[in-house]
Amino acid sequence: MPPMVIDLRRTEDARDVVHRAVQALAEGCCVAFPTETDYVIAASGRRDDAANRLASIVVPRAGEPVLSLALKSADEAIDWAPRISPTGRRLARRCWPGPVSMLVPDNHLESLVHRLPEASRACVVGDGRLRLRVPGHPLLADCMRMLPGPVMLAEPESNGSLAVTAADIVSRAGSVVTLIIDDGRTQYAQPPSTIELGDRGFRVVRPGVVGEEALRRLSSLMVLFVCTGNTCRSPMAEALFRVMAAERLGCEPDEIDRHGVVVASAGLAAWGGGPASTNAVEAMREMGGNLGRHESQPLTESLVAQADVILTMTASHRAAILAQFPEAGGRLMMLSPDRRDVIDPVGGSLDTYRSCARQIHGHLTARMDTLGIEPPDA
Structure with missing residues (x-):
């Protein structure tokens, strides 16, 4: 029949x-x-x-x-492949639903x-x-x-x-x-892109709709820092993280995206397109970071969905994000491992910004080993 x-x-x-x-x-x-x-x-x-x-x-x-x-949904992947790699989890969250098949x-x-x-x-x-x-x-x-x-x-x-x-x-x-x-x-x-996941990456088994270069970008680790206005604390955290990640990866700070690491910052009450504060720019310059091209941006649903790790400056920032995006709970934490708020330097002197930057640097130092950023020869 x-x-x-x-x-x-x-x-x-x-x-x-x-x-x-x-x-x-x-x-x-x-x-x-x-x-x-x-x-x-x-x-x-x-x-x-x-x-x-x-x-x-x-x-x-x-x-x-x-x-x-x-x-x-992508959330089911871990039920069928409990040991799916971090790369696999990132690709699942960013590519599904969509034209990608994964061999796990x-x-x-x-x-x-x-x-x-x-x-x-x-x-x-x-x-x-x-x-x-x-x-x-x-x-x-x-x-x-x-x-x-x-x-x-x-x-x-x-x-x-x-x-x-x-x-x-x-x-x-x-x-x-x-x-x-x-x-x-x-x-x-045309066929879906079929990839095979390994312990640290993937290989394309059969090319398809999503090209290999796009898959490489989609598999990158994305770290997102969040504060209030995205002009002081979170931009400094982003700049310092870029420097520290580059040291681990053996590259320049503006090259970490080529090595599978993406970093961004945003603010809960930020206006789009604003520069970093003058004192934040100077404090970062003294510590090897660069905020000269920073443009503020508000926290969006898309940013939250794409981020693998969301690090907030204060407990109240974390609570606000969790209330609006409860699905991000497993990827959301305070920058400080011991849950201490990062002081807000807005309106303060350059020394205040320097103190804030040192606090952020200390928290990042404690966090770096937990973020899965491995040197090329690891």
């Missing part, structure tokens, strides 16, 4: 499509969905019969799983993969690795939220090309698929 094809573009209520797709998946059927890159065929990870059908249409790649695991080690007894049925587990584990993906299409995301358990994905190919239309699915896997959700040609119509 040929698969049922539902044209999402002509559907009055997408919720009906979601419910129908979820029911089919729960019953062990294979359902084709559009993603931002290609059409994939999904099946419930709780159904061995569905896993075997999916596997039958995939040409295995050496050293890789037959099927991918689709996650609801399956080497932890607490991984949820060990709870899958035997056939499903055999299909999603290959050479001790899992391939994880968080597709960006909202319909598949809605279905995954409603379906208990994980979702497995197959990407049927023909002569090395992926399926980018519903018609491609019909011609390549129509005998396996029960339902096809047609949303026209996919957004990118």
Whole structure:
């Protein structure tokens, strides 16, 4: 029997499509969905019969799983790969949902993969690795939220090309698929970027939508300093951190981004585009930092989402950020390891700024070993 094809573009209520797709998946059927890159065929990870059908249409790649695991969000990655590297966590948070697949080690007894049925587990584990993906299409995301358990994905190919239309699915896997959700040609119509994570970095296994240089930038450690106006304390912290990180990395302060470290600062009540205070600029000059080009900026949702570590000058700054962005709690801390507020030098003399800068430097010295900045020969 040929698969049922539902044209999402002509559907009055997408919720009906979601419910129908979820029911089919729960019953062990294979359902084709559009993603931002290609059409994939999904099946419930709780159904061995569905896993075997999916596997039958995939040409295995050496050293890789037959099927991918689709996650609801980047937060789920640690459930399947508890030892995922810091680089992997950064890429997951910044790239997902999106056109990136990650090969991660399956080497932890607490991984949820060990709870899958035997056939499903055999299909999603290959050479001790899992391939994880968080597709960006909202319909598949809605279905995954409603379906208990994980979702497995197959990407049927023909002569090395992926399926980018519903018609491609019909011609390549129509005998396996029960339902096809047609949303026209996919957004990118090219493969997702597939990377393999290592202990300290990654390598590109198959190039795709996101280029290697972009992936390098997205994998960088981002440290964000926050104060009130972003003209005194947090800019000085940013400048001093840049100097101290450069010493560890063996480069110039303005080159640390090339070595995988990004630093920024912001203020809870900052106006955009303001310069650092004159005394802050002078205090930094004396300590080897440069604030001559600093422009203040307000703290934004985007900055909070991108930062790996958010260091605040005071307890009240931390509390204010936590109240507005509770999801950042695990990445948010005071600059002072012993939770002492950094004095606010605004309106003070140059000596006041010097004292503040020394306090910041001391706190940074205590923090540097915890930030994962390693010299090139580490």
